[in-house]
Every structure is written in C-alpha cells, then in structure tokens.
Amino acid sequence: MGSDGELIDIVDTADRVVGRATRGEAYARGLRHRVAFVLVRDADDRIFVHRRTAAKRVFPSLYDMFVGGVVGAGETYDAAALREAEEELGVSGLPSPVPLFTFPYDSGTGLGSWNSAVYEVRCTLPVRPQTEEIDWWDFLPEEEVERRLRTWEWVPDGLAAYGLLRAHRAAGEAARHRFG
Template sequence: MGERVERVDEHDEVLAVVGRDDAVRHRWLHRIATVVCRDTAGRYLVHRRPDGAARFPGGYNWMLGGAVEPGESYEEAAARELAEELGVRAHPRFLLKFRCAGAISPYWLGLHETVVSGPLTPDPGEIAWHDWMTGDALAELVYHEEFVPDARAAFHRYLVTRYLVTVRGERPHHA
C-alpha cells in the first residue's frame, strides 16, 4: 500500500488509515506537516526540489515537510521531516494549521518554524539546491512560476500570522 496516512474530515478528525496515493487520487483530506527554517540572522531557508522528484519536480519551496504518519502529531511529523530532509534535530514551534486546497490534492497543512544554527545535511532526494534568503528576497521568489503553489498559499498565511502575533499581539488560530 506504500506510505500510509490518516484520512481526516473537514474538522481534521480521523476517519480511517489509507494509502497516501489513494488519498491523493481520491482527493481525500489528510495531514501534512511543514517546517520553515530561519537562521540566527532571521533569513529563510529556500530550496529547489530535484528534477526527478515525484511531486513538484524542480520547484522552489521555503518549507520542508511531508505526510503525517498514522498516530503522529503535526509537531512530531515536523521534527521527523526536518531530521530526514535536512539532518537537523530540533523541536519546531507550531504556528498555524489550515485546510490547503492543494495543487495535487486537498489536505490539512500544519506549519511550524525553527531556528537553525548548526550545519545542514540536505537529503539529495529531497533538496537539489538550498540557500538562505531575506524576507524581501523570499517575497519576490514566491511569485516565480517555479515556486510550489501550495508553498505560496502557506507563505501568505504565514505573513498574516506573523503580523497578528508581532504587531497586534494576537494568538494564531486554525483556519
């Protein structure tokens, strides 16, 4: 059956455990955990997916991540994905969750953030190129046609959340 995920409903409540390929093919909601990495200077890690990647080949992204495994929390999945894709052990901080329409299939996206100060060991199966960018440079790249569309949607939600927390002192909510 391949990779397994929890099929969830409109309220992110578990309905069943299914194959991820089935979830995508039938457009069933499932869970994805992502991590935004910043360095100690506040820059964002941006990467390009390998040309041979199954999903979004050659696409630029500012998030690392993947499917939440059955029984796993968004936070656990984010930490696991960060270790697998970047070789970084950390406990990313949960920022927000929203229902993403998805370019391939709809899903609930849990967005996390962490500061990375040590060396990176990118998995070449997931990351073909990477660099640190300022917020302004990232904001320009987001509109490049090769930027992963789902990552663009998450970027807009992230900006709103950072504004609410930083400027207005509000806590983020789940959309």
C-alpha cells in the first residue's frame, strides 16, 4: 500500500481521535491528523538538513531541518518519531527521540491541519537517507541553518516548528538567567 493508502487517525483540536481515514483522503478533505517532527543532531551538534524529492505529495523539493511524518492509525507520537527518524535517516538502533513540545499547524494551502509533536535526537550512526524521500542532505552547523533560512525555500510546517523551537530555547535561557 502506498503512503496515500496508509490508515491514519483523524483528531480534533484537543488531539482526541474522532475517526480514521487514509492519508490521501485526509489531505484531499483537509482532515486534522497527527505529525511527528524530529530535529536530528550529529555528534558535532550539527543539524541534519535535507531537500525533499520532487515526487513528495506535500511540499515537494523544499528544504527541511526535521525528519518525521504522519503518525499512523493507533500509533503514538513517540513511536512515530522513532520510526520516521530511522526510516528517513536509513539507520536502526537510534535512541528514542526526546519530546520537546506540541503545536497545532494549519497549512493554509488546502492540505488541512495537523497536531504536531516536536522531538530532538542525537544520531552518531552513519546515515543512509531514503532516496525516495530525500534528494540532498547534509549536517549543517546551526549558524549555517540560520543563514540558509533567508535563501532556501523551506517546508512551511518545519519552518513554523523551528521558529517555535528557537522561541522555547530563548525562553528557557531567559528563565535560567533569572533563576540562576
């Protein structure tokens, strides 16, 4: 079964399952579903960045600083984060991604909306990214990712997640300075 035929949970804004549909139907009808985002860092703290293939249904040929994807029917965000990270990176034995925060996303493009869980994981394994999913990839220093935000075309949901991640980190830094 192709990914369009994959069964996924349809959820409400409170993330309660209200039904099931195929992925293709969820996108065609703009149904709210679940997505896991995983920021991958290597041993040198660089971020895994990639360009999606032109064949991708959602956001083809755009850059992303997250791996991840749609959470399957009955699957947890945690399980999906690990499964998607291992699949896209082409590795096995990755540590469990650490959950950071959740946020709702509305595509504004007719694709619908999704409840999103953001994770981070350190990958010290040699990666062999899926060629069906990823056209180009590299581990980039965070400063380089920041520079490329202004010049590359990024997936909008990943860009939203990255902006929230930076805001969460800035708030955490401010709190540490206030409370020592």
